[in-house]
Amino acid sequence: xxxxxxxxxxxxxxxxxxxxxxxxxxxxxxxxxxxxxxxxxxxxxxxxxxxxxxxxxxxxxxxxxxxxxxxxxxxxxxxxxxxxxxxxxxxxxxxxxxxxxxxxxxxxxxxxxxxxxxxxxxxxxxxxxxxxxxxxxxxxxxxxxxxxxxxxxxxxxxxxxxxxxxxxxxxxxxxxxxxxxxxxxxxxxxxxxxxxxxxxxxxxxxxxxxxxxxxxxxxxxxxxxxxxxxxxxxxxxxxxxxxxxxxxxxxxxxxxxxxxxxxxxxxxxxxxxxxxxxxxxxxxxxxxxxxxxxxxxxxxxxxxxxxxxxxxxxxxxxxxxxxxxxxxxxxxxxxxxxxxxxxxxxxxxxxxxxxxxxxxxxx
Amino acid sequence: xxxxxxxxxxxxxxxxxxxxxxxxxxxxxxxxxxxxxxxxxxxxxxxxxxxxxxxxxxxxxxxxxxxxxxxxxxxxxxxxxxxxxxxxxxxxxxxxxxxxxxxxxxxxxxxxxxxxxxxxxxxxxxxxxxxxxxxxxxxxxxxxxxxxxxxxxxxxxxxxxxxxxxxxxxxxxxxxxxxxxxxxxxxxxxxxxxxxxxxxxxxxxxxxxxxxxxxxxxxxxxxxxxxxxxxxxxxxxxxxxxxxxxxxxxxxxxxxxxxxxxxxxxxxxxxxxxxxxxxxxxxxxxxxxxxxxxxxxxxxxxxxxxxxxxxxxxxxxxxxxxxxxxxxxxxxxxxxxxxxxxxxxxxxxxxxxxxxxxxxxxxxxxxxxxxxxxxxxxxxxxxxxxxxxxxxxxxxxxxxxxxxxxxxxxxxxxxxxxxxxxxxxxxxxxxxxxxxxxxxxxxxxxxxxxxxxxxxxxxxxxxxxxxxxxxxxxxxxx
Ligand SMILES: Cc1ncc(C[n+]2csc(CCOP(=O)(O)OP(=O)(O)O)c2C)c(N)n1
Ligand SMILES: [Mg+2]
Numbered sequence: 001x002x003x004x005x006x007x008x009x010x011x012x013x014x015x016x017x018x019x020x021x022x023x024x025x026x027x028x029x030x031x032x033x034x035x036x037x038x039x040x041x042x043x044x045x046x047x048x049x050x051x052x053x054x055x056x057x058x059x060x061x062x063x064x065x066x067x068x069x070x071x072x073x074x075x076x077x078x079x080x081x082x083x084x085x086x087x088x089x090x091x092x093x094x095x096x097x098x099x100x101x102x103x104x105x106x107x108x109x110x111x112x113x114x115x116x117x118x119x120x121x122x123x124x125x126x127x128x129x130x131x132x133x134x135x136x137x138x139x140x141x142x143x144x145x146x147x148x149x150x151x152x153x154x155x156x157x158x159x160x161x162x163x164x165x166x167x168x169x170x171x172x173x174x175x176x177x178x179x180x181x182x183x184x185x186x187x188x189x190x191x192x193x194x195x196x197x198x199x200x201x202x203x204x205x206x207x208x209x210x211x212x213x214x215x216x217x218x219x220x221x222x223x224x225x226x227x228x229x230x231x232x233x234x235x236x237x238x239x240x241x242x243x244x245x246x247x248x249x250x251x252x253x254x255x256x257x258x259x260x261x262x263x264x265x266x267x268x269x270x271x272x273x274x275x276x277x278x279x280x281x282x283x284x285x286x287x288x289x290x291x292x293x294x295x296x297x298x299x300x301x302x303x304x305x306x307x308x309x310x311x312x313x314x315x316x317x318x319x320x321x322x323x324x325x326x327x328x329x330x331x332x333x334x335x336x337x338x339x340x341x342x343x344x345x346x347x348x349x350x351x352x353x354x355x356x357x358x359x360x361x362x363x
Numbered sequence: 364x365x366x367x368x369x370x371x372x373x374x375x376x377x378x379x380x381x382x383x384x385x386x387x388x389x390x391x392x393x394x395x396x397x398x399x400x401x402x403x404x405x406x407x408x409x410x411x412x413x414x415x416x417x418x419x420x421x422x423x424x425x426x427x428x429x430x431x432x433x434x435x436x437x438x439x440x441x442x443x444x445x446x447x448x449x450x451x452x453x454x455x456x457x458x459x460x461x462x463x464x465x466x467x468x469x470x471x472x473x474x475x476x477x478x479x480x481x482x483x484x485x486x487x488x489x490x491x492x493x494x495x496x497x498x499x500x501x502x503x504x505x506x507x508x509x510x511x512x513x514x515x516x517x518x519x520x521x522x523x524x525x526x527x528x529x530x531x532x533x534x535x536x537x538x539x540x541x542x543x544x545x546x547x548x549x550x551x552x553x554x555x556x557x558x559x560x561x562x563x564x565x566x567x568x569x570x571x572x573x574x575x576x577x578x579x580x581x582x583x584x585x586x587x588x589x590x591x592x593x594x595x596x597x598x599x600x601x602x603x604x605x606x607x608x609x610x611x612x613x614x615x616x617x618x619x620x621x622x623x624x625x626x627x628x629x630x631x632x633x634x635x636x637x638x639x640x641x642x643x644x645x646x647x648x649x650x651x652x653x654x655x656x657x658x659x660x661x662x663x664x665x666x667x668x669x670x671x672x673x674x675x676x677x678x679x680x681x682x683x684x685x686x687x688x689x690x691x692x693x694x695x696x697x698x699x700x701x702x703x704x705x706x707x708x709x710x711x712x713x714x715x716x717x718x719x720x721x722x723x724x725x726x727x728x729x730x731x732x733x734x735x736x737x738x739x740x741x742x743x744x745x746x747x748x749x750x751x752x753x754x755x756x757x758x759x760x761x762x763x764x765x766x767x768x769x770x771x772x773x774x775x776x777x778x779x780x781x782x783x784x785x786x787x788x789x790x791x792x793x794x795x796x797x798x799x800x801x802x803x804x805x806x807x808x809x810x811x812x813x814x815x816x817x818x819x820x821x822x823x824x825x826x827x828x829x830x831x832x833x834x835x836x837x838x839x840x841x
Pocket of ligand 1: 067095097119123551599601629630631632657662663724728
């Protein structure tokens with residue numbers, strides 16, 4: 001009764017993702033700075049794997065754990081690491097997210113480095129108490145006697161084309177509302193490796209959301225060595241003069257395409273900013289850009305109400321009030337759970353974003 | 364005052380009789396005199412610190428302390444531990460409970476692997492139509508699984524999960540229940556729904572998320588639900604259904620509706636905190652619920668050896684005060700018997716019951732998984748060939764004279780045809796209209812969702828070329 005598998009691919013579903021991704025946005029590979037050294041062609045899950053490889057080889061206390069990570073994880077991000085570093089450093093936990101987070105905090109509080117995987121961001125909520133009430137407040141409540149700074153929680157997040165309610169969510173705003181945590185989201189392999197290594201080595205607990213749609217579809221020449229990308233700093237991907245466009249993670253690829261279309265169809269020049277770190281976010285970079293352009297669009301997959309775009313918009317309107325030429329636009333997921341069959345109508349796609357750029361420039 | 368005074372002599376007697384210091388401390392703690400003294404001391408302290416405290420308040424304080432009724436203290440004649448919540452004896456042996464010292468919990472069975480009844484007294488006296496129906500549902504589920512699994516491979520549906528190897532668990536337990544008993548499930552339990560009469564069209568419509576899906580295209584495939592069939596809609600987050608099932612069981616008990624609740628879950632899900640909450644709540648709140656664990660050896664790639672170190676899930680039952688049984692999950696008759704008996708206990712005694720059905724997940728975890736990355740193909744083949752619930756059940760009904768090769772061929776053709784036809788019908792149906800995405804967030808659309816819905820529809824209307832409108836029912840229909 002075993003159904004023969006027509007295909008070898010471990011995660012067939014992700015092939016569908018790749019097909020889907022190609023209609024939603026185009027991933028344009030970036031080039032790593034020369035000083036980072038020699039590179040290898042890696043996709044996103046491989047670059048994450050490479051970051052953890054570096055972390056384990058440079059820090060003897062570092063361990064990796066979570067559901068199904070021993071055989072490589074359901075998205076293959078931990079593949080071969082158990083073989084390389086042994087079962088006491090890379091191991092499966094029982095199926096319990098609150099356990100994973102609590103265990104990780106304990107590992108960190110005892111002075112070791114904890115790299116925890118939550119299988120999907122949608123399943124991070126049983127760990128919410130441990131992360132929000134414990135990890136985030138460890139230092140503060142103990143007068144800096146104890147901290148959980150060497151804990152990093154990685155988790156795949158975001159839309160994939162068919163994930164529906166519980167395999168698509170973008171829960172970054174819940175964590176961005178929590179003093180004491182750092183929240184980081186990469187857009188591609190080169191940047192992801194450097195950001196993840198920063199998170200692992202940062203002295204504060206970090207939540208690292210990996211855009212799972214990019215695991216296979218995003219391929220770049222990733223530096224093989226050890227390098228970090230600083231936390232709390234935005235990355236200005238494209239210089240522009242008319243509209244500032246802010247996002248992070250997968251949405252960056254949508255926004256880059258929007259910038260191209262805006263130039264082509266509207267003759268509008270967009271400055272594209274990747275926040276990289278959601279908390280603490282780089283308000284300075286965003287405000288400097290808005291002072292220049294006078295117009296701001298923020299876009300994320302997460303729902304509109306109380307999404308991180310709300311924070312950016314209210315901060316910028318106060319700091320740049322006199323520079324603003326148009327009301328700040330937010331293009332986000334609607335205020336509904338993430339639907340299955342209607343996903344195409346839910347997402348803040350390039351057309352909706354382009355329309356917002358149009359509104360901004362014509363205001 | 365009087366009552367407390369009267370109790371004092373027995374308090375002293377207690378002290379005289381007791382040699383154990385803990386017990387003395389406990390008596391002291393409970394003694395009214397001791398408390399009174401304490402409250403006076405306390406009041407005195409307050410005055411010392413010169414915190415203004417009206418005399419009247421002080422008197423109140425003392426009076427309250429004196430008036431509080433002391434707990435009844437029985438004379439301690441029998442030398443038994445009296446700690447609350449335990450039923451122990453004393454021991455002078457310093458001995459740990461070693462889990463290894465206990466034999467494994469036995470596995471209840473009715474048939475052996477050849478489909479032969481072991482003990483005639485245990486054979487459920489099911490009539491021919493029931494047994495044939497059970498066999499047909501088990502095999503229909505199997506055909507449906509094969510077709511939907513393949514259809515996912517071909518990219519026709521986005522995802523699927525098979526039940527290979529667990530058909531007996533699902534049909535056997537469903538048959539042992541009342542169809543109106545409320546079922547909370549994990550995701551690998553479509554057989555229960557099939558037993559209750561969910562049609563092939565309904566299954567297929569859900570997997571396609573088309574406009575006739577009862578779930579209105581909101582969820583991924585296999586997230587079935589049917590209010591009519593008392594089957595609560597599947598939710599992906601694991602074990603969340605477990606405490607909910609207990610709450611429903613409590614409500615059912617109060618409603619005295621003659622139904623119980625059954626809650627299915629996997630060996631992996633049992634590690635979640637929600638599982639603990641559910642077991643403990645159900646026992647302390649006396650809830651008529653059956654916890655049905657499908658122990659199929661794996662949670663995706665994680666074998667049970669990395670999931671727990673106790674004797675399966677069953678060993679937890681007694682710890683919570685829950686009657687528990689372990690059963691051969693590939694013996695459909697045994698599953699039927701234990702479910703029926705568990706139902707009787709839970710309904711008559713308002714108690715939870717835990718069933719652990721031992722089986723093996725023959726299929727991959729889901730279409731997103733290739734299990735050859737973490738277990739041997741031979742291991743899988745062994746279970747499929749040597750210990751398959753469908754094959755065993757077929758041997759049994761064949762021996763009974765209720766089934767034969769000719770019936771098998773006929774039924775196979777018929778079942779496959781039914782599955783294929785339903786599949787094609789579902790494939791040709793449209794997806795729900797786009798604005799359906801806004802419905803059922805709340806009972807009514809609040810202002811902001813009305814606004815967003817309009818914004819979405821206006822935008823799509825003016826940019827139709829960018830949206831897959833042809834696949835969906837006409838916009839504005841929902
Ligand atoms: C809270 C939560 N964490 C993780 C997952 C991802 N996940 C889906 S199924 C599964 C394994 C469940 O195994 P088990 O309970 O044994 O059920 P089986 O698949 O064997 O039927 C995991 C880890 C999830 N759905 N929900
Ligand atoms: Mg299992």
